Amino acid sequence: MRRVTSLKALILASALLAAAPASAEIRIIQSPGGQVGPFLDLFEKVRESGERVVIDGPCLSACTLVLSIVPGERICVTKRAVLGFHAARSVDRRGRFYAEPEASVAVLAAYPGPVRDWISRRGGLTSRLLLLKGRDLAAIYPRCR
Template sequence: MRRTVIKVIFVAAVLFATIGHAQAEVRILASPGGQVGPFIELFDRVNASGERVVIDGPCLSACTLVLMMVPTERICVTRRAVLGFHAARSIDRRGRIYAEPEASREVEAAYPTLVREWIARRGGLTSRLLLLRGRELAAIYPRCR
C-alpha cells in the first residue's frame, strides 16, 4: 500500500512559530514540506482560528497547501518568502517513488486562480520544483505590514 508524501519528512520544529494571540498570526519561517496529512490538519486549524498567515521564508511542497486552505485575504508575504511547487508523488514501503498525476491535477485545480495561472505558464506541476518569489509573488499576495 502506498502512502502519499511530498519529498521530505514533516519538520514541526522549524515549520511555524505562532506569535502571541494578541497579534493573531501564524508565521511560516521555513518549511521543506513533507507528508500532506499533517499540513491539511494544521492549515484546517489555522483557517478555523481566523489567524493571519505570514509567509516569511521558504514554504515548499506540501506547505503550499496553505494557499488553498486559508483565505487569500488572510495571507501575506515578506521579502524572504518563497513558495515551491511540484507534482504530487508517493513513496512505497520499499522507498520507490511514484508519480500521482490525478492528485497533482486536483491540487493544482485547488490553488487560487493567480497561482494556478502562474504554474500553468511554467508548464504545470512536474517533478521539477517551481519557485515563486520576489516581484512575481508580491503581485499575487500582499507584502506583510
C-alpha cells in the same frame, strides 16, 4: 507568534492553535514540506482560528497547501518568502518516488486562480520544483506590513 520550522514544529503548532487568540499570526520561516495530512490539519485549524499567515521564508511542497485552505486576504509575504511547487508523489516500500497524476490535478485545481495560472504558464506541476518568489509572488499576495 509561532514559527513553523519543521514537521515536528508544524505538529506542535497545530496542537497550540486551539488556544490562540484571533489576533495571532502563524509565521512560516522554513518548511520543506512533507506528508500532506499534518499540513491539511494545521491549515484547517488556522483557517478556523482567523489567524493571519505570514510567509517569511521557504514554504515548499505540502506547505503551499496553505494557499488552498487559508483565505488569501489572511496571507501576506515578506521579501524572504519563496513558494515551491511540484507534482504530487508518493513513496513506495523501497523508498522510491512515484507520480500521483490524479492528486496533482486536484492540488492544482485547489490553488487560487493567480497561483494556478502562474504554475500553468511554467509548464504545470511536474517533478521539477517551481519557485514563486520576488515580484511574481508580490503580484499575487500582499507584502506583510
